[in-house]
Amino acid sequence: MTTSTERAPGGPAIEIHDLRKTFGTTHALDGLDLTVRPGEVAGFLGPNGAGKSTAIRVLLGLLRPTSGHVRLLGGDPWADAVALHRRLAYVPGDVSLWPNLTGGEAIDLLGRLRGDQGRAAARRRQELLERFELDPTKKARTYSKGNRQKVALVAAFAADVELLVLDEPTSGLDPLMEAVFTELLREAKAQGRSVLLSSHIMSEVEKVCDTVTIIRRGRAVESGTLQELRHLTRSAVTAVVGGDPAPLAALPGVHDLATTADGDGTRVTFDVENDQMGDVLAAVAPLGVRSFTATPPSLEELFLRHYGDELAAGGGSATGAAR
Amino acid sequence: MSAPAVARARGGSRLRGAGPGGTLAGTGLLLRFMLRRDRVRLAVWSASVVALWLYVVTAFGALYSTAEERQARAALMTTPASVMMTGPGYGLEDYTLGAMVANELLLWVALALAIMSVLEIVRHTRAEEESGRAELVRAGAVGRHAPAVAAMLLVLVVNVVVAVLSGAVLVAGGLDAGDSAVLVVAAALTALVFAAVAVVTCQLTAHGRGAAGLALAVFGAAALVRAAGDIQERHGSALSWFSPIAWAQQTRVFVDTRLWPLVPSAVLVVLLLVLGAVLASRRDHGAGMLPDRRGRADARPSLRSPVALAWRQQRTALAWWTLGAGLMWLASGTYVDGVGDMIGDLAETNPAVAQIFGADGGQGLVDAFVAVILLYAVLAALGYGIAAVLRAGAEEAEGRAEVALALPVSRGRWLGAQLVVAEAGAAVLVLAGGAGTALGALSVGVDDPAAWTYLLAAASYLPAVAVVLGLAAALYAWWPRLAGLAWAVLALVFVVGMFGDALDLPDAVQGLSPLWWVPRVPAEDPRLLPVVVLAGVAVTLHVLAFAGFRRRDVPAR
Numbered sequence: 001m002t003t004s005t006e007r008a009p010g011g012p013a014i015e016i017h018d019l020r021k022t023f024g025t026t027h028a029l030d031g032l033d034l035t036v037r038p039g040e041v042a043g044f045l046g047p048n049g050a051g052k053s054t055a056i057r058v059l060l061g062l063l064r065p066t067s068g069h070v071r072l073l074g075g076d077p078w079a080d081a082v083a084l085h086r087r088l089a090y091v092p093g094d095v096s097l098w099p100n101l102t103g104g105e106a107i108d109l110l111g112r113l114r115g116d117q118g119r120a121a122a123r124r125r126q127e128l129l130e131r132f133e134l135d136p137t138k139k140a141r142t143y144s145k146g147n148r149q150k151v152a153l154v155a156a157f158a159a160d161v162e163l164l165v166l167d168e169p170t171s172g173l174d175p176l177m178e179a180v181f182t183e184l185l186r187e188a189k190a191q192g193r194s195v196l197l198s199s200h201i202m203s204e205v206e207k208v209c210d211t212v213t214i215i216r217r218g219r220a221v222e223s224g225t226l227q228e229l230r231h232l233t234r235s236a237v238t239a240v241v242g243g244d245p246a247p248l249a250a251l252p253g254v255h256d257l258a259t260t261a262d263g264d265g266t267r268v269t270f271d272v273e274n275d276q277m278g279d280v281l282a283a284v285a286p287l288g289v290r291s292f293t294a295t296p297p298s299l300e301e302l303f304l305r306h307y308g309d310e311l312a313a314g315g316g317s318a319t320g321a322a323r
Numbered sequence: 324m325s326a327p328a329v330a331r332a333r334g335g336s337r338l339r340g341a342g343p344g345g346t347l348a349g350t351g352l353l354l355r356f357m358l359r360r361d362r363v364r365l366a367v368w369s370a371s372v373v374a375l376w377l378y379v380v381t382a383f384g385a386l387y388s389t390a391e392e393r394q395a396r397a398a399l400m401t402t403p404a405s406v407m408m409t410g411p412g413y414g415l416e417d418y419t420l421g422a423m424v425a426n427e428l429l430l431w432v433a434l435a436l437a438i439m440s441v442l443e444i445v446r447h448t449r450a451e452e453e454s455g456r457a458e459l460v461r462a463g464a465v466g467r468h469a470p471a472v473a474a475m476l477l478v479l480v481v482n483v484v485v486a487v488l489s490g491a492v493l494v495a496g497g498l499d500a501g502d503s504a505v506l507v508v509a510a511a512l513t514a515l516v517f518a519a520v521a522v523v524t525c526q527l528t529a530h531g532r533g534a535a536g537l538a539l540a541v542f543g544a545a546a547l548v549r550a551a552g553d554i555q556e557r558h559g560s561a562l563s564w565f566s567p568i569a570w571a572q573q574t575r576v577f578v579d580t581r582l583w584p585l586v587p588s589a590v591l592v593v594l595l596l597v598l599g600a601v602l603a604s605r606r607d608h609g610a611g612m613l614p615d616r617r618g619r620a621d622a623r624p625s626l627r628s629p630v631a632l633a634w635r636q637q638r639t640a641l642a643w644w645t646l647g648a649g650l651m652w653l654a655s656g657t658y659v660d661g662v663g664d665m666i667g668d669l670a671e672t673n674p675a676v677a678q679i680f681g682a683d684g685g686q687g688l689v690d691a692f693v694a695v696i697l698l699y700a701v702l703a704a705l706g707y708g709i710a711a712v713l714r715a716g717a718e719e720a721e722g723r724a725e726v727a728l729a730l731p732v733s734r735g736r737w738l739g740a741q742l743v744v745a746e747a748g749a750a751v752l753v754l755a756g757g758a759g760t761a762l763g764a765l766s767v768g769v770d771d772p773a774a775w776t777y778l779l780a781a782a783s784y785l786p787a788v789a790v791v792l793g794l795a796a797a798l799y800a801w802w803p804r805l806a807g808l809a810w811a812v813l814a815l816v817f818v819v820g821m822f823g824d825a826l827d828l829p830d831a832v833q834g835l836s837p838l839w840w841v842p843r844v845p846a847e848d849p850r851l852l853p854v855v856v857l858a859g860v861a862v863t864l865h866v867l868a869f870a871g872f873r874r875r876d877v878p879a880r
Contacts, residue, residue, distance in 0.1 A: 082731045094722060
């Protein structure tokens with residue numbers, strides 16, 4: 001789009017610094033930092049109630065920040081809302097549609113209100129309807145949650161915009177449709193669009209996101225590329241060795257070491273901080289290694305590490321929080 | 324609000340213990356939950372109705388303390404405009420306090436209780452189904468009919484409580500205990516009839532708003548039939564008896580009390596409930612009797628703006644309101660003829676009447692009658708308008724405002740679209756009141772006042788209507804959670820309009836109602852100043868509304 005070149009070329013699509021938003025005595029956002037560079041697909045992770053939707057609503061100019069710095073596509077999301085919204089598309093987590101409009105009417109209305117016109121838009125709409133297998137003739141009130149979600153997704157992906165703001169967009173979609181969504185997200189990325197994808201589905205984020213920000217209680221606890229995040233944390237090591245692995249426990253960066261007998265050797269498992277991996281390898285090698293695997297942490301493990309104490313306190317199950 | 328429902332519905336073991344495995348399982352538990360959920364709401368409704376009885380008994384006792392004063396009031400009550408607003412006129416010959424209260428207040432108490440009952444039924448049955456919450460409840464061991472039966476029991480309980488308290492208030496006001504009991508029971512039973520009507524309408528349409536509107540329309544029709552019948556003939560004609568409201572009034576309470584007219588009400592309640600149960604057994608959960616049709620795969624070219632969207636959302640309701648209200652005012656207009664016929668009799672039997680309406684007594688009566696019908700029309704339009712303005716709140720609460728505002732649609736454009744459509748709809752209803760009454764009068768050959776006078780009279784209310792709706796908009800824009808106070812404003816406008824003079828309310832109180840400042844054309848001459856001042860106030864309130872909505876969070880917490 002022409003507007004993108006006019007406004008701060010190369011500047012971040014989204015730039016949030018020390019953002020605070022309070023509702024009465026509740027601190028929904030408590031010093032959040034978040035940056036999305038142009039053309040980047042940014043994952044925005046956090047459990048329910050962490051402040052993801054609040055941050056997105058601030059970005060959309062729906063909520064007025066209590067304090068902090070927020071720039072969206074080079075503009076002020078509150079003051080320049082209308083102009084900025086021409087350049088972005090939004091999919092809420094729980095799509096609410098006008099009950100007496102059909103899905104097709106809602107898609108057209110959303111497009112027209114944004115100013116999308118012409119044959120290309122109509123073709124794109126038709127293609128997306130087919131890919132999502134959505135029947136546009138049904139009244140919105142008769143749609144299931146997943147189908148309402150599809151309506152919003154078709155409208156968003158049909159729009160010729162620079163930025164997609166997606167708030168848990170796949171909740172309610174079946175796995176096939178999730179795959180369609182992932183494909184469309186890759187296409188959007190290939191076209192150079194920027195994406196903010198709020199989610200708590202780890203595999204989805206791992207598949208498509210360039211960067212990840214993990215938010216907790218209204219602030220970012222971790223952010224960077226997935227690669228960087230993995231480096232900052234520990235890998236899980238499992239090895240079978242002939243010698244006595246006990247001295248490994250004393251090495252710096254080794255945690256939770258456990259041993260079990262394995263035939264005539266010893267199976268040892270431990271976590272190691274990635275920047276200590278070299279020293280640990282040097283210490284393991286002389287023990288007579290018969291097998292060795294080191295697994296980088298999955299995003300889910302990263303995530304759980306940050307919320308682990310909450311889980312312990314809340315008594316919830318790990319899978320429950322990591323959904 | 325739904326959290327306890329969910330919690331209890333999931334407590335399957337408790338529900339299972341609450342009843343047999345039949346279609347009524349869980350009724351008791353649901354009833355307790357409904358009472359818990361609505362305890363504040365029901366307390367306010369009940370207290371308001373009891374306070375209305377108390378205030379009217381006290382005020383009538385003080386204002387009309389002598390027999391002469393009461394007979395002067397009785398004379399006033401024989402005019403068609405008064406009959407329309409009161410009852411069949413039992414006891415006008417010896418207008419005691421009791422007869423006065425029964426004749427003039429029963430209709431309005433029945434209206435208040437009926438509205439409360441209809442809204443409660445819809446709120447706990449169809450509205451819950453529509454929102455999907457009922458699905459959670461019904462997934463527990465809760466029978467198909469349990470929510471409706473529990474809602475009906477809830478309404479019964481509340482009406483009994485109101486009746487007992489109201490009866491105590493009447494007795495404390497010095498009225499006979501037996502007659503007081505019949506009066507309050509008649510009011511409660513009438514409310515239950517319309518509650519049962521609501522049970523049926525909830526089966527017909529899949530939408531809570533439609534179900535409530537339909538049930539209240541039935542009340543409107545019943546009120547109209549009663550009024551028409553009673554205007555035809557003092558103490559009611561055969562036509563009157565087609566209205567459940569008339570059955571309550573025909574108990575002749577405080578005059579020559581009889582109980583049997585209450586029997587048809589009781590029978591009707593039972594019949595309607597049976598009908599409701601039969602219909603409920605035949606339909607799917609969440610569905611109405613009419614299936615949803617498929618629609619267009621793409622939008623018409625005209626659906627491209629927030630105004631077009633708001634119009635699309637509200638046009639059906641407006642069409643039905645205009646049709647229903649228009650017919651009602653048309654029918655009312657035809658009674659202008661009857662007014663003329665009554666003049667001779669009235670002037671002979673009641674010199675007071677001629678005195679009140681001045682030298683041209685006959686024309687004065689016609690004008691006063693027309694003015695009352697138009698006041699009704701304006702109140703109805705206000706009811707529609709407030710509901711329509713507050714739909715903005717529903718759009719916001721359900722997340723649709725968020726979807727729209729995330730598009731290149733400014734706050735002002737979005738709110739403006741909601742308000743333009745809502746307020747234009749109210750204006751249409753006001754003018755439909757004038758046009759309907761005029762057509763009704765013309766159809767029976769009455770051409771004085773001239774047709775344009777009706778429209779002028781209706782139009783002169785428009786600035787006052789804009790003030791009330793502007794206030795509703797400003798409340799919504801600044802404090803969305805207090806937006807419901809707009810209904811309290813309507814209640815004030817209603818009380819001042821209907822009872823302001825009868826209760827001799829001070830001007831300072833009556834002046835709180837924007838409608839009070841409007842000259843009652845054609846009974847009074849039109850004046851420009853109030854119209855201009857009201858228009859100024861309306862503009863100010865709207866400016867405030869837009870300013871407030873621009874600066875707050877959406878959705879508001």
